[in-house]
Amino acid sequence: MLHRESAIATVKDYDLPITPQQYSEAIMPMYYDKWLQAKPHPGVNRLIKHLHKHGVPFALASNSRGKNVEFKLSSQKGWKDYFSVVLSSDHVKSGKPSPDIFLEAANKLGVDTACCLVIEDSMVGIIAGKAANMQVVAVPSIQIESDEFSIADYVIHSLLDFQPELWGLPPFDDRVLNSLPIEPIHFKGSYTNGILQEISDDGASDLSGQVWGVYFGWVDFDSQKRFKIVVSIRWDSRRGSFTRNIQACFINESNEQICDQPMEVALVGFIRGFQTKQNRSADTQILDQDKSTAEACLNLAAYSY
Template sequence: MSPRTSMANPLKKLASCVILDLDGTLLNTDGIVGDILRGFLSKYGKQWDGREAHKIVGKTPKEAAVVIVEEYGLPCLADEFAAEVYPLFSSQNIIPKGWNDQIVMFEFSNLRFLEAAKRLKKEPSSCLVIEDSIPGVTAGKAAGMEVVAVPSIPKQTHLYESADDILNSLLDLQPEKWGLPPFKDWIECTLPIEPWYIGGPVVKGFGRGSKVLGIPTANLSTSNYASLLSEHVSGVYFGWAGLSSRGVFKMVMSIGWNPYFNNTEKTIEPWLLHEFEEDFYGEELNLVIVGYIRPEANFPSLESLITKIHEDRRIAERALDLPLYSKYKDDPYLLRCSDSNCNHL
């Protein structure tokens, strides 16, 4: 039995094969769509944060254009919007899900899943579908298959209730729950990931880390990391944090919407696992994120949230002593600082 499987997560149903919807699951096309729409809307002083995505999924180009123009009050016609934006998608060799009149009916019907089962020579009832869109989930269920939803729409999981399981991301998929071979890359309750790097001056957050939770976080501005955040799913990560004037420290962090507090924007909130005697707002903080712990979740009480955060801390502290992760403590990026921030230290 996998260490991540317990009696609280029993076997759901035996599956003999997996059918994945490539777009939005294995390929991060949603990030490209977001970048294009974000850039276009900024010309009109508007901000795209992805929450309107569910209103355009499954729409034809004209229908989607009407939704966006009306939703944002743009001073242009839907046809003008489509004429300017659609070529930008084509230049990236992608077609937003449902934004092609010729394939929209097949894309969101059960026929594609039934055809896949036929080619695999499997009964539909033995197939496990992984989908990111609401129409795709509906189509998978209509084909008589089990469906795991990995929503591409932030904070809209309630729209996917027809799915047999709902995951924050593919990082949380447990094949053994469906009678399939388990993944073997989890180590000490952590999942190693390709390291990624972010840095910038420490900014003031919502003021609840120390005051409400008793957990002082060193927040980073997300203004320069919109694309990077779209590539990485919400959840709890860990790694190393470097302050050029203070050294390198273990770190656990949350990226996401903090559902308990119902944030309206995606945030980056690192917790440096060290007792500091003073604040360091404005100092350059560089992070090397090396592993994943769990998905973002809501909690029934503040006490249960605090308990879980401290459990995340213990997991991160132990894991970062493993050679797999500890080697990144010496990454030169950690103590790098920009000229503007080095000058006043």
């Protein structure tokens, strides 16, 4: 929804003893505090810089209000300079799922809608992109059954899996030893019997819904000792809800000796996503090849931390 629509709906649904305007004035400072702490999903900065480097024009089209879009852009280094066009709900009569904002983006870019690719994380955005006669890649920010996004032309779990060449765009060329150096993903956890349980006591975790696939990195313990680790991160559906599942394997260390110890994890490399729907449990297993790749990469400067 547009902000004004969601404010009206929230006040009505919860029978709040205030007006939508009063609700909005009370809630927005909380959003601003959180936006200052927000970090891009994995692969976002990589894609933005790649397109900018190759002179591919791209627009930001958001249902948010203009001043909120401006604040969010200002909170991310370089973003204001990268986008060729920035549009908010202030620029159109109807927000998503109406196609208006995407049609206006194409108009501002000076291109035909059939030549545009939309990357979206929500159903309303996907509907709007298809209604604008554009191709759409869905990258759900909240993990639900991918069938919900079947109207998109392509569905991926993370932008680290995005392949520009499938859409006539310049391919990435930044992989090192068949893996991808990434901006470090930090979180705290505890390891037991092959499973790494996230500890989110202070809200300092970087594990967004789009952290999905086989990664590797470094682990620090209170003892100041550092280990190499490979993890397989996925979301499992149980009783109608999704829970994060993190399998972990320590390289050249005995996993048993590390059990039940609090640890700080920094993932610095991405090996692969998961493609096999029919046999997802096998696809998500940590393979010997994954371990060998991680060990070789972690000896390189590109994957240092």
